[in-house]
Amino acid sequence: TEVEFHHHPLTAEFQATLQRLGVSLAFWQPASATRESAQGSLATTTSSDSEGRACPARVAIPSMRGGKRAAAAGPAKAQPKKKPRQAQQPDREADAECPAKTGGRPRKTDENPYSVTSSNQSETPYEGVESFLKAQKEWACKTVPGKTLNARHQWYDYSAGYKVLLWCNSCKVCKKKQGWKGYVTYNVQTQQVDRQVTPIAMHGDFAAMKAWTPLTSTTEAALRERLKAELIPDTFLQTWVQNHRPQHEGQRSRSKSKFGWNHSDWQQLRRDLGDADDVSADADGALPDVLKVAAADYRPEATVMVFVNPALFSEVISRLANKDYIKLFGDGTYRLMDDGWSLLTLGVLTKHYSRDGTSYAFRTTFTPLIFAVANTERQETYECLFQAALRCAKEWWDIDLSTAARQYHADLHPGEDLARESIFPNALRVADVARVIGSCKRGARRKAAHQPKDEKMAAWRGGLFSVAKKHLCNKKLLPLIQNVVHLLRSLPTALLFHSVAALLFSALLAQEQKKVVDRLQRFYFNTVPAQDARRLYGL
Numbered sequence: 433t434e435v436e437f438h439h440h441p442l443t444a445e446f447q448a449t450l451q452r453l454g455v456s457l458a459f460w461q462p463a464s465a466t467r468e469s470a471q472g473s474l475a476t477t478t479s480s481d482s483e484g485r486a487c488p489a490r491v492a493i494p495s496m497r498g499g500k501r502a503a504a505a506g507p508a509k510a511q512p513k514k515k516p517r518q519a520q521q522p523d524r525e526a527d528a529e530c531p532a533k534t535g536g537r538p539r540k541t542d543e544n545p546y547s548v549t550s551s552n553q554s555e556t557p558y559e560g561v562e563s564f565l566k567a568q569k570e571w572a573c574k575t576v577p578g579k580t581l582n583a584r585h586q587w588y589d590y591s592a593g594y595k596v597l598l599w600c601n602s603c604k605v606c607k608k609k610q611g612w613k614g615y616v617t618y619n620v621q622t623q624q625v626d627r628q629v630t631p632i633a634m635h636g637d638f639a640a641m642k643a644w645t646p647l648t649s650t651t652e653a654a655l656r657e658r659l660k661a662e663l664i665p666d667t668f669l670q671t672w673v674q675n676h677r678p679q680h681e682g683q684r685s686r687s688k689s690k691f692g693w694n695h696s697d698w699q700q701l702r703r704d705l706g707d708a709d710d711v712s713a714d715a716d717g718a719l720p721d722v723l724k725v726a727a728a729d730y731r732p733e734a735t736v737m738v739f740v741n742p743a744l745f746s747e748v749i750s751r752l753a754n755k756d757y758i759k760l761f762g763d764g765t766y767r768l769m770d771d772g773w774s775l776l777t778l779g780v781l782t783k784h785y786s787r788d789g790t791s792y793a794f795r796t797t798f799t800p801l802i803f804a805v806a807n808t809e810r811q812e813t814y815e816c817l818f819q820a821a822l823r824c825a826k827e828w829w830d831i832d833l834s835t836a837a838r839q840y841h842a843d844l845h846p847g848e849d850l851a852r853e854s855i856f857p858n859a860l861r862v863a864d865v866a867r868v869i870g871s872c873k874r875g876a877r878r879k880a881a882h883q884p885k886d887e888k889m890a891a892w893r894g895g896l897f898s899v900a901k902k903h904l905c906n907k908k909l910l911p912l913i914q915n916v917v918h919l920l921r922s923l924p925t926a927l928l929f930h931s932v933a934a935l936l937f938s939a940l941l942a943q944e945q946k947k948v949v950d951r952l953q954r955f956y957f958n959t960v961p962a963q964d965a966r967r968l969y970g971l
Contacts, residue, residue, distance in 0.1 A: 548627075551627070575632055585597065599613035723741055725739060781796050782796070812847075896913075909945065
């Protein structure tokens with residue numbers, strides 16, 4: 433590599449200073465100076481100091497050629513011409529292992545894609561172009577067994593008769609004329625029909641095709657004018673498209689609609705799923721394993737739609753050992769839904785005795801029956817859910833669920849409890865131990881925002897221990913109440929339960945805690961008349 437420094441000639445004073453410092457002047461040679469050392473190896477220069485003594489030889493850096501300023505250094509050395517590269521031989525083994533890319537324009541091959549040919553004689557001559565086209569389209573639409581396709585056409589000039597190109601319009605591949613297609617010719621004189629088509633394996637995925645062809649601009653403008661005349665807003669059309677466009681397998685999921693649903697949206701969903709009242713069993717007596725709509729209420733203040741799987745509902749009822757004493761469980765949550773909607777669920781509880789490790793114990797299992805989507809949790813929405821469960825049990829199993837339901841396990845929601853009293857009058861309200869003792873009570877901030885108006889509901893939300901602590905005059909008696917309540921969970925008979933509870937109340941009354949006894953008996957303990965206790969529990 434040659435290095436060239438371009439500088440103006442130095443003055444005499446500057447050259448004397450450089451010599452005194454022992455710096456070679458070869459670094460500051462002007463651009464017009466001749467570089468004899470440029471073509472050879474590194475050149476050495478000598479200099480003398482201010483007293484005339486010779487300095488040791490120093491290496492001079494050869495000039496660097498390049499850019500416009502290097503033109504004065506002379507023409508560059510001619511480089512030999514490069515030999516042309518030999519054409520790279522194709523690696524046939526690699527091509528066999530790695531298939532060619534499918535993107536872009538396909539390669540032109542000598543192979544005829546229309547490998548399926550047929551010829552037949554028409555029994556009756558075609559009356560004209562329309563009759564010929566109709567017959568050929570009917571044939572093309574039935575080329576795939578079990579499917580009715582859509583076919584499009586394109587005419588070609590044919591002096592002896594008619595010639596048309598047909599292609600499938602029922603899948604994305606064929607729609608671009610890259611799948612199934614073929615030519616059909618008809619000779620008017622000989623009445624012979626010749627077909628040359630591609631194999632039916634060229635079809636694409638029919639399920640990935642959209643349900644309709646997009647409208648043209650003229651048709652869309654005419655449709656908008658018609659809808660404006662009928663006072664249908666554009667927001668309604670956008671909502672309808674976002675909410676009810678069918679989804680097919682392999683299609684990218686669409687984003688959620690930003691428009692709220694109205695009455696017609698719920699009706700469309702009900703038409704798509706079908707009603708549970710129209711369900712019938714097959715020859716084996718089995719109900720269909722599909723989702724159906726059991727009931728619906730479209731009022732804005734209590735919008736609810738109830739869904740049921742007939743096969744699941746029937747299977748759960750059939751596995752109940754005692755169909756005259758059913759334990760129901762209901763719950764509602766908004767954490768599984770968006771935009772404030774709630775999911776309401778109704779199912780059954782079953783107990784089984786099984787082994788866990790080294791010991792056997794009773795365990796409870798929840799199995800769902802029916803569920804609903806509602807805009808609020810209130811008495812009307814829960815009643816719609818319960819009524820739908822009554823109809824399904826009566827129609828499919830001839831069971832009166834209003835009398836067969838003897839227990840209803842649920843959280844402490846006032847609307848749900850009112851619906852229970854209305855639809856299941858024989859069912860006792862049962863809550864889990866965590867809610868009874870107040871382990872699931874709301875925090876202080878949340879409690880202030882959702883403070884129940886009913887005194888009974890406020891006591892249920894607070895828990896037994898919280899109510900006892902609030903009304904106890906002597907707070908030292910609270911551990912006694914807590915121990916007795918935990919003891920009552922494990923008592924096996926109603927007589928022992930009654931005896932221990934009666935001893936607790938008598939001890940509190942002896943300590944002048946009548947207010948606490950009144951609250952506990954009103955909200956958490958049910959009094960059973962002696963005659964009913966003898967009949968129900970054998971006391």
